[in-house]
Amino acid sequence: MDSWVDGQPADALSLKDRGLAYGDGLFETIAVRSGQPVLLDRHLMRLADGCARLAIATDLELVRHELLSYAAAMGEGVLKLILTRGDGLRGYAPDPAAQGRRILQGNPPAAYPATHAEHGIRLFPCNTRLSTQPLLAGLKHLNRLEQVLARAEWQDSEHAEGLMLDQTGRVVEGVYSNIFLVRDGGLITPDLKRCGVAGVMRAEILFQAESLAIPTQIADISLEQLQWADEVFVCNSVYGVWPVRACAALSWPVGPLTRKLQTIARALLDA
Numbered sequence: 001m002d003s004w005v006d007g008q009p010a011d012a013l014s015l016k017d018r019g020l021a022y023g024d025g026l027f028e029t030i031a032v033r034s035g036q037p038v039l040l041d042r043h044l045m046r047l048a049d050g051c052a053r054l055a056i057a058t059d060l061e062l063v064r065h066e067l068l069s070y071a072a073a074m075g076e077g078v079l080k081l082i083l084t085r086g087d088g089l090r091g092y093a094p095d096p097a098a099q100g101r102r103i104l105q106g107n108p109p110a111a112y113p114a115t116h117a118e119h120g121i122r123l124f125p126c127n128t129r130l131s132t133q134p135l136l137a138g139l140k141h142l143n144r145l146e147q148v149l150a151r152a153e154w155q156d157s158e159h160a161e162g163l164m165l166d167q168t169g170r171v172v173e174g175v176y177s178n179i180f181l182v183r184d185g186g187l188i189t190p191d192l193k194r195c196g197v198a199g200v201m202r203a204e205i206l207f208q209a210e211s212l213a214i215p216t217q218i219a220d221i222s223l224e225q226l227q228w229a230d231e232v233f234v235c236n237s238v239y240g241v242w243p244v245r246a247c248a249a250l251s252w253p254v255g256p257l258t259r260k261l262q263t264i265a266r267a268l269l270d271a
């Protein structure tokens with residue numbers, strides 16, 4: 001399907017776009033099932049937070065309308081929205097009058113091996129560490145060089161995802177996922193106030209767990225805590241939940257709470 005720029009079919013973009021020049025923008029990667037964007041409200045909430053924190057001007061109702069129209073035309077697949085600050089001249093200073101540029105791209109459904117979800121995955125222990133930047137923490141902004149470096153650390157198919165730590169060695173997230181630990185029947189996921197992307201699926205899992213009276217905790221997590229977890233899983237808004245079986249010398253069973261939340265995520269993504 002053709003990409004759209006500001007609501008119109010397009011196959012080119014201005015060379016002055018600040019997304020290209022400085023990574024000055026945000027993105028959302030959204031699963032589309034039966035013509036509907038999955039977890040749309042959560043994606044729009046994160047986008048609105050990003051626009052407010054970066055002071056990018058955009059009409060979020062128009063964005064919603066375009067996402068719905070584009071998804072309806074796509075049917076099935078993965079829809080990527082890139083929202084940049086629009087054009088700029090040389091120099092970092094943003095134009096206060098700039099209007100955000102909306103780019104929509106349709107991709108086929110993700111084709112991950114079924115074994116990732118069924119039997120679990122191995123995480124590659126990435127050497128690339130995440131930098132601390134509270135002003136950007138949680139946002140899905142366009143500056144993703146840390147993830148690019150981390151993902152380039154392994155090429156084998158034995159590892160489906162990587163584990164990323166911050167500068168002090170705290171567990172933060174996967175390269176393209178968030179991480180959860182199960183301990184004594186409850187969930188723990190890293191606090192993302194210093195770095196990391198606050199995933200849409202992470203938010204949904206926390207919500208679903210709370211409505212099932214499963215205790216949840218958002219906290220700093222050490223490698224030692226990871227070692228003592230009863231179960232570990234990763235999640236994102238495209239594949240849902242993958243159990244984690246191993247990371248370097250650590251290993252975990254695929255447990256019942258992971259399976260329960262995986263079933264809930266799958267129901268959302270298969271709807």
Ligand SMILES: C=C(O[C@@H]1C=C(C(=O)O)C=C[C@H]1N)C(=O)O
Pocket residue numbers: 029080110176236237238239
């Ligand atoms: C990096 C992108 O999006 C992330 C990657 C995946 C995936 O590969 O499963 C899913 C969700 C996204 N947060 C992208 O370029 O779309």
Ligand SMILES: Cc1ncc(COP(=O)(O)O)c(C=O)c1O
Pocket residue numbers: 029147173174175176177178196197198199200201202235236237238
């Ligand atoms: C660095 C990072 N963390 C977490 C996620 C998961 O986010 P979501 O659940 O919104 O897909 C992603 C998605 O790509 C990501 O790139």
